[in-house]
Amino acid sequence: MSETDDALALAKRSGLPSEFLYLRDAFPRDRWTAKLDETAAFWLQMHASFRGHQAHMDGLVSQWRANGDAAALHRQLIPALQSFLQHLDGHHRVESGRYFPMMRRIDPKIGAGIDLLDRDHDAIHETLEALFQSGLAFHQAVTGKAPDAADKANRLSDLIDGNARPLLRHLEDEEDIVIPLIQLRGLHRI
Template sequence: MTELPNDFLLENRKGLPPDLRFLVEKYPREIWDGHANLGDTARFWLQRHDMFRELGGMLQASVGDYREGRLSPADFSRWFAPRLRFFLHQLHGHHQIEDLHYFPIFAEAERRLKRGFDILDSDHHVIHEALERNAEKGREFLLALQQNADRQRFAADAYADENERLIHMLTRHLYDEEDLIIPVILDRGEGPLGLSGY
């Protein structure tokens, strides 16, 4: 993992540095959906990102519903546990595919963005650690639902804080990742990049 300046670390970053934005300025988000080079692989990948955003938001909302008394501990547990497992598992697998397949392709295709992929790789390490903390706090929360109200409240607060931190980092990462990758696809096309079948 490459050591990054503080401003580029996921917890501190407000966006990609200007020198990594040359392709997204050429291909801004407003034109992505209608662009001829936005193929099936890119569309699927963007849908996965949207799923992570949506599911992360649903998890946050469900904790809020529990804390406000709109969900009983049993109803919350039945809804929350499988979705948390799915979210954490899918996100981990998604990052493995990116690290092993996507990032090397894009870094090779546009060498001026290599530092951007180093930033994304660093993000993945930070997010992996946050996923592990999130899973642990989630387990503690679910176990606390069998205990007294004070223990439940404490565990709910601890999980909510950890989840909020993860979702904040994930949102920044997904946005920056899309700003690096989709413009490369639009510039080169999926076929020439060898993305067919991913």
Template structure:
């Protein structure tokens, strides 16, 4: 299996060993550390935001949502999504991932994989920002090309969604069991 985010169909086997002690089927309830549950909630929020943006652009593409309504509903969600995901990744990369490498050295290459994913995803975030800005400026300025800008933003959302979904799943497969196993290092 490839390590490339766009080519992966799941977390490479070498990084799945933590799941043996805490498989996904057992991620409900108190067996999972509070910090890991919080992580899952954050990821769930990102998934909801992407699904909401997909639904809005789908309605617009189907002619069920006017361009000004798309703008009014999509831009605030996009802004929130970009801010939250960027902040989340910065905290992971600079705080949590170094701690994870320290307490579970064997997973270091898996953490490197997640960091590389962040770089790929940040390329998508930049594209979302740029296309979102062009869409906002087009609608705000009543530009005749605002529809083209909306189409480019919708395409950027289409491209970012699967990569983010793959990363979130793979990150959870490492992070949830690791935090639960080493809970004392992640309190406070």
């Protein structure tokens, strides 16, 4: 990986570089409110639900850290995590498998920006895999009444904390490319 790519890695960057922002400059966020294309509006809705999922899990982790109730954490967090993992994985598959290739054809100039978003998906996928394994380990520790359930809860909590920043970064950067592209170019032009 080149130095430039590395500086743009999801874990490091604080936004998209200017060369990928021409779409958002042409259709800035303050115009995303009314009469958005249906697909663009749905995209934003999906992203809002992932932000909500993450915030909900962050809240459960904070409660756990305050009250140390591993059984309550288990009861609430495991179903929330399962749903989050399933929906986010499905969302990324549709984006990388269906929409991104379409967008590359519609606006070849944004190809490198789409490459960046695809790399984000790979990075997030690794985290989702770790969250799945850690969630399973916590679940098994609680149901098996293992003495290290609290350790497993802490490990899972750290992963959930660590997922927040890169996930939110990706959602925002993706929107800056995808929403104006759909709105300005349309998905059915090709």
